[in-house]
Amino acid sequence: MQNSSEPSTESSPVKIDTSVDPKASKSAPSRLAAFKNGVLFNVLIPLGLLACAGAAVVMLGTVEPATRPSTDTTRDGRLKALPPVRVQQLQSLEQTGQPLRLQVDGTVVPYREARVAAEIAGKVVFKAVECEAGSYVTAGQLLMKIDATDYELEVDRLTRMKEQDYQALREVDQEMANAKRSIEVAKQDLALQQKEVDRQNAMPAGYASRAEIDQANRALLASRQQLVNFENQFDLLVQRRIRLESSERLADTQLRGAETNLARTEIRAPIEGVIVAEEADLNTFVSRGTTLVVIDDTSKVDVSSSLRMDQLYWVLNQGNETVDTASRNYDLPETPAIIEYEMSGRDNVVYRWNGRLLSYNGIGLDPTTRTVPVRVVVDNPQEMVDENGKPITKTGTPALVRGMYVRVKLMIKPKASLVVIPARALQPGNRVFQFMPDESVLETTETEVTGDLADDGFNAKRWEPGKVIVRRSVVPVDTLTLGNVSGSQQTLSTDTNASGDRVSAFEGANRMWVCEVQSPELVSGSYVVVSPLGGFDDGSMPVRAERLDGDGAAPADADQSVASRAKNTEGA
Structure with missing residues (x-):
């Protein structure tokens, strides 16, 4: 017996699915598009590029190498092969007519500073309107007054004392005159008594008694005693007068001291200048020695500066040195100088004054900067000068006051002969390239030319063959600016360019x-060579230099040749 749960295969018909998968239907066109793209980019486009390149080669043709030019062995060809340089002729410092200008920095300090102090004690009862910081005062101008009551009373007391001494001297003089008259009378009385005694002694014996003779002798002794008393009294009067004279002189001295103290109650300016500080006010009690005002002398100005040892060497070794040989090691020769002050914020505004380097500012080196302090004096700070030291008239100029930072240019005339070298000729390491004309450098120089020398404008007559030698024994001392470098007249130019900037x-x-x-x-x-010359450090190098014209100037095409040669070198 079969199980009813199992399906029956015989009774159910078989169904066939005839539908198409959508993914499978789309895969065929995608593979076709990918094939077409691969053919386009991998075959057709490369073949097209190759065809275009071939067409370009056919149209442009082939590049033929340039033919090597023939070697030019003529003098002009050899001369053109040399690298061009521009040279300038050296001249000595004496030929320029300018001194050696050593430039150092400095600070303006007062020439003199008067600290006016009270010489007596008292209360300030008067103060002038001008007695304020920043005010200009003249010598002898009244600034303050101290209460003079006590000092006036002292003068009056000593005056009365002096008058008393004078009256006492007059009394002594009168007593001395009286004593002299008394002495004269006593002498006459003594002479009479002496005559009486002589007369008694001259009489024969028995004419005068012994008592009369003794009485005459006693009267003589009394007259002599009176004369001695008068003489002693006169001597005492003389000593008394000496004492009174000494007392009168003492009173006179005390009176002059009191009058001096009375005069010191008026505080006056000792010098002409500007008050920089005032430290006492009205109704203030001041003691003796208290500083009242501080005045800076404006008649002259000092500039405190410092020199390096190499700069000091040129100051000490000048041709017009006037220092005493005994004090040479401790004194400096008087050297003219120009003081320059550049106004802050305005680079082209410079004020100048004449000055003098006088002496050391102390002795020894500064332990911090290892420089030598020196002192420069400006005798007339109100007189402006130009850059050559000649007086000029300028309105609205500032005054040299303490604290200003200035430049000091020392005008030195050295004993040693110095050479003026262009700044463009001085190479790093204090080297100089010296040009020496030499025709022998053309014997080993060859060149390659592509055309006629006359076609490129090369003129062999304008060039001089030679060699460049390195000179290392050059020690720069200071800079110098000349208005006309090569001419016979050398003028000092300003420190500005064509635009007016420094x-x-x-x-x-x-x-x-x-x-x-x-x-x-x-x-x-x-x-010396003043144009760039790279790749040359030592030995000698053959070059060609343009011949200098009458004023020593070289045309500008030499610079252009050097510039193009430098550009070609950089490109290579």
């Missing part, structure tokens, strides 16, 4: 260095 000491064609040269080959009249 420039550095290393800028401009007229910037020079005053140098001490130890090499005997580098002297006045030698030529």
Whole structure:
């Protein structure tokens, strides 16, 4: 018996699914699109690029290498092969007509500072309107008064005492005159008594008794005693007069002291200048020695500065040195100087004054800066000068006052011969490239030319062959600016450029260095290279320099050639 739960296969018909899978229907077009993209990017586009490149090669043609030019062995060709340089002729400092200007910084300090103090004690009962900080006062001007009541009374008391001594002297003089008359009378009386005694003694015996003779002798002794008393009295009067004279002189001295103290009650300005501080007010009690006002002398001004030891060397070794040989080690030769003050915020506004370097400011070196302190005096701070030290008239100029930072230019005339070298010729390491004309450098120089020398404008007559030698024995001392570098007349130019702005000491064609040269080959009249010359440190190098014209100037095309050569070198 079959189980009724099992399905019957015979009674149920079989169904066939005729529907299509949508994913399977979409896969065929996707594979076709991928095939087409692969053919386009992997076959057709590369073939097109190759075809375009081939067409470009056919259209442009092939590049043929340039033919090597022939070697030019002529003098002009060899000369053109040399690197061009620009040179300038050296001159000595004496030829420029300018002194050696050592520039240092300094600070303005008062020439004299008067600290006016009270010489007596008392209360300030008067104070002038001008007695204020910043006021200008003249010498002898009244500033303050101290209560003079006590000092006036002291003068009056000593005056009366002096009058009493004078009256006492008059009394003594009268007593001395009386004593002299008494002495004269006593002498006459003594003479009479002496005659009486002589007469008694001259009489024969028995004419005068012994009592009369003794009485005459007694009267003589009394007259002599009276004369001695008068003489002693006169001597005492003389000593008394001496004592009174001494007392009168003492009273006179005390009176003069009291009058001096009375005069000291008026405080007056001892010098002409500006009050920088006032430390006492009205109705203030001041003691003796108390500072009342401080006045700066404005008739002269001091500038405190410091020199390095190398700068001090040039100050001590000048041609016009006038220092005493006994004090040479402790004194400085008087050296003219120009004091410059540049107004803050206005670089082109500079004020100048004449000054003098006088002496050391003390003795020894500053322990902090290791420099030598010196003292520069400006004799006339009201007189403005130009950069050459000549007086000029300028309105609205400031005064030199304490605390100003200034530049001090010392005008030194050194004994040693110095050479003026252009700043552009001085190389790093204090080196100089000296140009020496030499035709032998053309014997080993060859060049490659592509055309006629006349076509490129090269003129061999304008160039001089030679070699450049490095000179290392150069010691720069200071900078110098000349208005006309190569002319016969040298003028000092300003420190501004064409735009009116101040420039550095290393800028401009007229910037020079005053140098001490130890090499005997580098002297006045030698030529140095002032154009860039790279890749040369030692030995010698053949070059061509443009011949200088009448005023010693070189045309500008030499600079252009050097510039193009430097650019080509950088490109390579």
